[in-house]
Amino acid sequence: MPRHSTHVAPGLAHGRVLAALEDLRDRLELPEAFPDAAVREAEAAAASDPPVEHDMTHVPFVTIDPKGSRDLDQAMHLTATADGFTVLYAIADVPAVVTPGSALDAEARRRVETIYLPTRRIPLHPLVLSEGASSLLPGKRRRAFVWTLHLSADGTLSRTELRRAEVCSRRAWNYEDAQASIDSNAPDPMLALLKRIGELRAAVEHERGGASLNVPDVEVDDEDGRYVLVRRRPLPVEDWNAQISLLTGMAAARIMLDGGVGILRTMPPPTREAEAEFRAQTVALGQPWLRGMHYGDYLRTVDPDVSAGLAILHAAASLFRGAGYTAFDGAAPAETMQSAIAAPYAHVTAPLRRLVDRFGLVVCEALANQREVPSWARESLGDLPAIMATSKSAEATRLSTDIIEAASVAHRVGDLFPAEVVSAGDGRGRVQIAEPPITASCTGSLEAGSRVTVRLVTADVEKGAVQFELA
Secondary structure, eight states: OOOEEEEOOTTTTTTHHHHHHHHHHHHTTOOOSOOHHHHHHHHHHHHOOOOOSOBOTTSOEEEEESTTOOOOOEEEEEEEETTEEEEEEEEEOGGGTSOTTSHHHHHHHHHOBOEEOSSOEEOSSOHHIIIIITSOOTTOEEEEEEEEEEEETTSOEEEEEEEEEEEEEEEEEEHHHHHHHHHSSSOOHHHHHHHHHHHHHHHHHHHHTOOOOOOOEEEEEEETTEEEEEEEOOOHHHHHHHHHHHHHHHHHHHHHHHHTEEEEEEBOOOOHHHHHHHHHHHHHTTOOOOTTSOHHHHHTTOOTTSHHHHHHHHHHHTTSOOOEEEEEESSOOSOOEETTTTEEOOOOSOTTTBHHHHHHHHHHHHHHTTOOOOHHHHHHGGGHHHHHTTOOHHHHHHHHHHHHHHHHHGGGTTOEEEEEEEEEETTEEEEEETTTTEEEEEESSOOTTOEEEEEEEEEETTTTEEEEEEO
16 A cells, blocks of 8 residues: 655754653653663573473474564464364563563563653563564574464354464565565465465454444554654554454463453443444445444445445544453453454463563463463453553553644644545534644534545644634
8 A cells, every 4th residue: 555654844853842752651661771670680581591392493394474564473374274274373572571470570560561752662571582582583482372273264263273383484574575475376375375365364353243443543663863753554564463362362261261261452342422423424425334234244334445335434533442352260240342343252372572471371381282271371360350450552652642643733834725524513523634634623613524624734743733713
């Protein structure tokens, strides 16, 4: 898909923007350097080489990630069988290098998640692990949790196995190169199989009643010290890749529920009021969500490249709120579903970047092999929902993007812009301008889904605030 971008005005990239981003880091109290004790433990773990019971280094795993990524959590190997497919999914064995109760464990609990900012990345673990000894880099022997997921010919999961093993990735694909290979006359065989399995899993999602929102992302790129806003739709290979991760997360949830212990990623269904409001918005936008049509089926008919479609997808995102983590030990919890996925689901595929995955992996590996769950993991499950709720990753991403957006138009206060109304009510709403790709507040008599001309009133870089008015 084409990438549309806009450069920050001259002089802002290394002045007010950097100052605002540094202030944001201080305001959110984001962590700085790792404590010396945690660093020493990480370095010792990186230098250690304990034996691994299973050797799977003969399997030609590959990774598929954004360009430039080095904290590689997942590697896959896909094969077609006589009656379906086998997915081997290797996940970095972070529990092997983080000792429970250690300084490194305590610091990971404090950080919760890796935080990505335009100027820096604040990792969950020291780089000697997250981009070194624990990352599934090509040509490196690494310890991993290897999921063996057996799929039938229609893509449904028939059987799951899980064990710890040593693996060796053969190639690190980035999304653009992977998509180019798939679209070529001679696609890489495994990538071609990823497309096939991904499409089957998307069809299973459709039958299950799940839905994926393909709202164009707004990202911040750093190009030679100048920040660039990029609005783009995900490449198809990103969706197929995500289907493998979703498959694994659902398999993990099933293991936990069957075993009577674990931690699920849960989300309640939309309220009646929220659903009624969304239905009214779709009518106003000229694309009514008909009674009897499933939410996911409806969203698949929406084109995000037209004004009304973009407004509908933004409105749809507000239907699903309240995501969190639900731990249990004994009886299954009352709420087990992740309603957007329409299935029980657990986070187990990103342990280098998300704390909870380390515990979920250990729980699943023990249950899958009929062993007792290690006490350190079991005893921590009840604490994890509250710990994960302290993550500042989403807030840091949103606020830093707000700063870059404000900087990208700070020199254009008073200018007019064509815009699409995303939402409206009570004399104000939100509008989307195409270039730069900003969604911001706007005052005036607005109608959702309409195309209007707006005037930029405020672009406060320090606060990350952009305000338009109807012209």
